[in-house]
Amino acid sequence: MKYHFNEIEKKWQDHWAKNQTFKAENNSSKPKYYVLDMFPYPSGAGLHVGHPLGYIASDIYARYKRHKGFNVLHPQGYDSFGLPAEQYAIQTGQHPAITTAENIKTYRRQLDQIGFSFDWSREVRTSDPNYYKWTQWVFIQLFESWYNNETNKAEAISDLITIFEAEGNKKVDAICDDDTEMFSSEDWNSYSTEKQQEILLKYRLTYLAESEVNWCPALGTVLANDEIVNGVSERGGHPVVRKKMTQWSMRISAYAKRLLQGLNTIDWPKPLKESQRNWIGKSVGAHVEFKILNSESKISVFTTRPDTIFGASFMTLAPEHDLVQRITTPEQKAQVEAYIEATAKRSERDRIADVKTISGVFTGAYAEHPFTNEPIPIWIGDYVLAGYGTGAVMSVPCGDQRDYDFAKHFNIPIPNIFEGVDISKEPFEDKATTIIANSDFINGLNYKEATKKVIEALEKLGQGKRKINYRLRDAVFSRQRYWGEPFPVYYVNGLPQMIDEKHLPITLPEVEKYLPTETGEPPLGNATVWAWDTKSHTVVANDLIDNKTVFPLELNTMPGWAGSSQYFNRYMDPHNDEEIFSREAINYWQQVDLYIGGSEHATGHLLYSRFWQKFMFDKGLVPHDEFAKKLINQGMILGTSAFIHEAILGDKSLNVFISSGFFIGPNFLTSENDNWKKKELILKKKGISSEDLNKMTYRAIHADVSFINASDELDIEAFKNWRDEYNDAEFITDADGTFKVLREVEKMSKSKFNVVNPDQICEEYGADSLRLYEMFLGPLEQAKPWNTAGITGVHGFLKKLWKLYFDDNGLKVLDNEPTNDNLKTLHKTIKKVEEDIENFSFNTTVSTFMIAVNELTAQQCTSRAILEPLIILVSPYAPHIAEELWQQLGYNESIARATFPKFEASYLVERSKNYPISFNGKMRFTIELPIDLSKEEIEATVMAHEKTKAQLDGRTPKKVIIVPGKIVNIVG
């Protein structure tokens, strides 16, 4: 009986689906384990072999955990709101829901054919109203909350109102907008409802604010900072400009400290944590206030170097800073205004591209040094960012590169306040070796001591205090898009009102066009039925808007990260219509135990999700404030592109291709063989003169990798048929008649013709081969190239495995006693497989299987006592063949529920050891010795050995190192 993988795989995939083999129960006496994949965005292109890598790894782990007696939650779903479906809708008029559903169908078929053990009964789609009902619900919870610094958690807005009514906001220590005014209880109680609402908006964790945003005109949307790469949009590479808009924002900055601290409690990859740390950007320093001469105003700055305060020779404000208008002297006004206008025109992109240009203008005003009372000139300069700190800098040119460059450029004095340091060429930025000089009461002190003293002195003056600053900005939460979650929000007199939870979901309205309206409103502005009736609690036609009982609804939609910030919890109880998830479900599943996905989500999804989880924790909804205990980033699978050399004359292709066998790099290797002469003949036949032949050059072009065999040879006929223009192309082959291609590792992409589709692989080699090969390529976390040629190795292994169980006469497994060798092979395999899976070293497990099968084949093992446990070991990796063999061995129940074999150390005990004998650390030969020999006995035997004598060549060894059971090293 032969190994018919196609039949077997189809049979078991159907079986698993029909029997719901992998359905996870919320009630179980077993310990739980939650293995999660980052759910895919279902794009129109479908999957290539790089996509399932992480899914295969997590699936192996999930199956392994089931064998180990765990109740495993291993769900899958779709992040199905997003730009590509909407772009397609704009182009074709096709509703994004339709294309999305089609793409999901393709994804599902592709995922199914790889044999994943997903519990599909828990599938979620972010674009499904039954799902986004709860995304809207979380949004409402955020709106109804504020962040209390005293308790260090989110609390209900209703509690804040109670405080305001009783004592105003003077004693409230909250995260709120910078411009929040102080008021007493009398003030509060006298305010109109509108005024009260406006104030509360400054405290809410999601709030509406006029903010400067990254507007991408080409995409018609606002982008988050992490969606911009080098000043252009990550998707499509369109220019991005700064624009003021009223936007929903999330007060994620409230959680900066906890997001940073939480990183120490989770087992996530170091580089990922590092990039979150950078993104949050904590810096410790001081907040200092400088008085302004002839003005009531003050300049607030944040500095990490209060110890250098005596070196401050100027102040710099961001051009957008509020103070600029007020303090600029009449003489400087014209210059300052011209400068502000010029910088406003410069887009973010220009500013990034042009870091070297130093620009700025003097305002004419002076600040006063808090200790020396000397006047300090105030400048504006665009190297100071309005959005960071206070938008103002205490410039200390001797201790900071940018301040130094600015001072040099404008001839501002650079006082030296460092002991024994020359600053004539460059500033001195090293905190660790700083000794302060020329600085009054801090002379001779180091950074730490000086900082402490300066802050104390500033506090005494009431002009400063210690401060921790974070780079993390609040996240804009609005998109001017159609294909996203609608907000459960309507407007009364321009103030946002939440729709009551019990009326959710608010579903996306139909629109004629998916583009922004002519007046520049988001696509939802095209909807004709998009108003909220507060009487009937339904969405009604816009004509009915009277601003008395029927009000306009929000036109923005939520960004991509909204739906992905709560899906991992929703999987625990995905069909619950009453709650986001039941207490029971969350208390059982707790949090994700293992999360696998790409590192590209480091500062997007993974930071926002941590923020939502912390908020949910504060509200008492979840038992952990981190959603995923352990996270692994799978490495990218790269493509192995194939290049062929095309002869060209000038720009003109001669439609003649030359085998890479002739090339070393771009140059010819040889002109001395018959094929070379043949080439000349062909070219002459094409009417190319000998003169032109000398001018001929070559260019490498991509050939589709499906035309290349394992020996890097091109299938010439297939290439000719690829495109009409190649139909009559000529090929100069190597002497042996083969046409070689040049191979290079590049990112897998359509344009490079190196994309490999898993469908093809499953068809030709089977899903089990695909799964094994993806793991066999290398360590999970590393980037590695895909080369289909190598798959014959793992495919051959599966055939060999099959042959252990079957020969031409059928099943050959017997109930005979296993030999000691059989048992030894089995148990060392159990040990290694178990260790490797626990360490997520999936590539080495595959080698271990191969070694085991090679050994058992050589041993001609037919023993059931060996072959049964063996197939359980293999089953997480190659589940289809495992199920089939398991059934053939006589079992009716799925192998998925079989218990993992138990390792017995006693089978591995050796009686002898093949000792490596080293001389000065170099292994020269080995000697087989009994394991229980003493050091002295080993030494005596080794020294008496004739090879030892030959090695020593008459010398007397200085020393003999013996580690029993390991090595012998002879020195001398």
Added chain:
RNA sequence: GCUCAAGUGGCGGAAUUGGUAGACGCGCUGGAUUCAAAAUCCAGUUCUUUCGGGAGUGUGGGUUCGAUUCCCACCUUGAGUACCA
């Protein structure tokens, strides 16, 4: 510029606490089988060699009886990040 990761045969990679470098697989070479091919099986495959050996894990140094593994400096590649006061 800064931060992090990684450099091992023709290729992907292995060596888990410092103890036989190159497991396993691809490719390649030779052989068996076949009319032939595919498939399958067997043997070999780091380099070098006077066939005794000798050298060898990016480079240079150090620690050690012994270093791919630990320490220092440098080189290269990849990833992330960037006027953050």
